[in-house]
Amino acid sequence: MKSTEEYIIRQPEKYQTMLLHIIAVVEKLVPDSQLLIKYGIPYFYYKKKPFCYLASNHKKEFVDVGFAKGFQLNKNQEFLIGENRNTVKSLRYFSLESINNKILESVIEETINLYN
Template sequence: MNPAEAHILKQPEPYRSIYLHLQVLIEHTLPEANLLYKWRLPCYYIDKRPICYINQSKDYVDVGFWHSAHLSKKWDSYLVTEKRKVVKSLRYKTQDDIDDSIFISILKEVEGIKQKGFYKKDDL
C-alpha cells in the first residue's frame, strides 16, 4: 500500500468515506492519474503534472485544483478560493454533499488544461 492510500484509510469517519468516494471518482474518470503522497497529502498527477490534492481540514474534505485559473467561470459558484491566489477547491462535509456529475465535469476540464501554467498571464 502506498503512503497516500494509508493516509486515506487512517482518516476518521465521515472523512474516510468522503476520501474513498472521491478516490473512486478520480480514478474512474482519469484512469491515467497516479495517486502520490506529496506534502503529506494524497495528490493526483498525470505524468509529472499535478491534477488535484485531497486534504481533510477542520470539518470538511478539501479537493484543491492547482490549474483553477483556467477553469470555466461556470464553476465559480462551486469552487472556494479563501484568499488563495492559485488554488481553488471543492469542499465536502458529508459524502452526500458530493455531486458526482459536477466533480467529474471539473476533473475532465482540469485534465484538458493540465499543460497550462498555474497562473493566467493576465492574472499576474
Template sequence: MKEIDNFYQQQNEPIKSCLLPLREIILSQDADITNVLKYGMPFFCYKGKMFCYLWIHKKHKLSYIGIVEGKRFDDPFLIQENRSRMKIMLLDPNEDLPLQTIKNILQKTINLYKTGEIKING
C-alpha cells in the same frame, strides 16, 4: 501497505468514507491519472503533473478537492479563499457527493493539460 493507502485508512469517519470514493472518482476520469503522497497529502497527477489533491478544511471540518490550476477557470462550486493559484471544492462528508459536478470540474481541469494550456514534462 503503501504510504498513500495508509493516509486514507488513518482518517476518521465520516471523512474517510468521503475521501475513499473521491479517490476512485478522480482516478476513473483518465488512465493517465496517478495518486501519490506529496506534502503529506494525497495528490493526483496527470502524466506526472500535479492537478488536484484531497484534504480536510481546518476551519469548516469538511473534505475538499483542491484544483491546482483552479485560477484558470470560474466555476460556482470552486472557491479561492486566500490562495493565488488553487481553488477548492468543499464537500460535506455527511451528504451525498455531487458526482456530476465533481466529474465536470475534473474534466475541465484535465482538458487544461490535454490542450497544452498547462505544459506536461516529458
C-alpha cells in the same frame, strides 16, 4: 502499504468514505493518473504534473478537493472556493451525501483538459 492508503486509514470514517469516493471518481475519469503523497496529503498527478489534491480538515469538518489550475477553470465557478489563494481553487465536501458527482466530474474533466 502505500502511504496514500495509510493517510486514508488514519482518517475518521466520515473522511475515509468521502476520500474513497472522490478517489474512485478521479480514477474512473483519469485512469492514467497517479495518486501520491505530496506535502503530507494525497495528490493526483497527470502527465507527471500535479492537478488535484485531497485534504481533510478535521477542525472545520470538510474534505478539500483542490485543483492546481483552479483559477484557469471557467465552469462551475459558483462551487469553487479560491479563499486567498493564487492558483488553487477547490470543492469542499462536508459529508458523502454533499458530493455532487456531476459537478465533481465536470471540474475534473475541465482541469484535465488544461493539461492536454
